[in-house]
Amino acid sequence: MNTKAKPGTDTEPKPTITADEARADLQAWADEHPFQLGSEIEPGNDEYTVDGVEYYRFYLGIIRLGVAEILVHKETRGIFHLTSPYNDVGFEPADDWYNREHASNYMNTAEADETTGTTETAEAAAKQRNWWLGNWYGCWKITDADDTYIGRKGGEIDTWDCYAVIKIDEDGSGVIYLWDHNIELRTIELGTIEISHELDMNNEAGRVESTGGELFGYPVEDEDWVLTPGQWNDEYDHMVVIDEFFQYPDGGWITYEIWLRPWGYAVG
Numbered sequence: 502m503n504t505k506a507k508p509g510t511d512t513e514p515k516p517t518i519t520a521d522e523a524r525a526d527l528q529a530w531a532d533e534h535p536f537q538l539g540s541e542i543e544p545g546n547d548e549y550t551v552d553g554v555e556y557y558r559f560y561l562g563i564i565r566l567g568v569a570e571i572l573v574h575k576e577t578r579g580i581f582h583l584t585s586p587y588n589d590v591g592f593e594p595a596d597d598w599y600n601r602e603h604a605s606n607y608m609n610t611a612e613a614d615e616t617t618g619t620t621e622t623a624e625a626a627a628k629q630r631n632w633w634l635g636n637w638y639g640c641w642k643i644t645d646a647d648d649t650y651i652g653r654k655g656g657e658i659d660t661w662d663c664y665a666v667i668k669i670d671e672d673g674s675g676v677i678y679l680w681d682h683n684i685e686l687r688t689i690e691l692g693t694i695e696i697s698h699e700l701d702m703n704n705e706a707g708r709v710e711s712t713g714g715e716l717f718g719y720p721v722e723d724e725d726w727v728l729t730p731g732q733w734n735d736e737y738d739h740m741v742v743i744d745e746f747f748q749y750p751d752g753g754w755i756t757y758e759i760w761l762r763p764w765g766y767a768v769g
Contacts, residue, residue, distance in 0.1 A: 516576070520547050523557040523573035530580050531561065534599055541651065551583075551592065558583070558675040558693075571595060622700070630698055632706035633732070637665040637741075639761040640689065641681070663691065665761055668729045675709075679716070679759070683730040692716035694726065706730045739763055 518526075526544055528629040535647060542559050549558040549572060556572035582598035642660035661681050669675030677690040694714040701707045711726035728741055743759040 517555075518573075518575055520557050520576060523575070523578070524559065526578055527561075527571060527573055527580060530595065556581070604764055626673075626698075626700045626707070627671075627704065629665060629700060629705070629707035630671075630673070632739075633667045633669055633675075633698065635667065636764040637667060637761040638764050639663050639665075639759065641679075641757065641759045643758045644758055663759055663761065667696075669696070669698050669709075674712075676714075692718075692721070694721050696726075699734050701729070703732050717747070719749070737762065 526540055531542065542561060547557055551572070555575045557575065559571045559573065561569040561571055572581045572583050574581070577594045580595040582593055582595050600632070639662075640660050642662040658727050659691045664680050664682070666678045667675065675696045677696055678692040679694070681689045681691055692715050694716065697712050698710045699710070706729070709726070709728040710724050711721050712723050714721045725745065726743055730739070730741070730745065739762055741759075741761045743761075744756075745758075746754065746756050748754045
């Protein structure tokens with residue numbers, strides 16, 4: 502499939518393909534690239550003209566990244582990416598657009614192995630892991646609870662100091678240790694959460710997910726925690742906020758938050 506043809510440069514007349522054939526060509530192209538499409542490929546204006554050259558236009562709904570306009574040349578079957586408004590920069594072969602904007606974003610969603618990827622990918626993964634590593638400080642608090650929660654005091658929100666150490670190995674596996682110092686300066690272990698780090702080029706630090714462990718003496722399951730920079734907070738740099746719900750075996754429940762920044766940063 503020719504995705505490198507320059508728009509309007511082929512002067513030899515060729516049979517014009519149908520809209521269904523163009524859609525099939527685009528679907529085949531999308532299948533060769535690890536996009537996460539949110540829906541089937543939808544047509545926009547079936548007829549679309551750029552500089553006197555006729556195309557079919559389609560929309561690609563890409564999960565997390567929005568909608569892309571794609572043109573398929575009616576004669577050469579070349580596939581191009583179109584930005585709006587049309588200009589020299591915004592009209593380009595779809596392969597060039599994909600390689601520049603999206604290839605690295607889908608390394609992890611396609612379950613690529615960081616250890617066998619390119620040097621650039623390995624370096625990016627190491628840089629993102631480094632964002633999480635080290636000593637952290639902040640607070641944890643009970644934001645709501647049922648009436649059986651013994652720490653509830655007239656509807657007030659209870660808040661305590663929280664300390665953490667985050668460790669992540671080169672294979673992406675790691676652990677978060679959490680503890681508290683109460684007023685009598687006794688160390689109280691809050692939990693140990695096993696984690697996995699995933700490269701994600703949509704942010705500066707990737708994504709951390711829980712894979713197991715315990716918090717408050719009760720299990721934390723796979724993907725109970727899914728953490729990214731700025732999640733639940735857009736006011737402070739380099740902050741992680743965990744905002745979760747927990748139900749005790751006897752039916753009681755709490756909602757809790759844990760706010761953390763690297764040691765040396767102001768928490769709020």
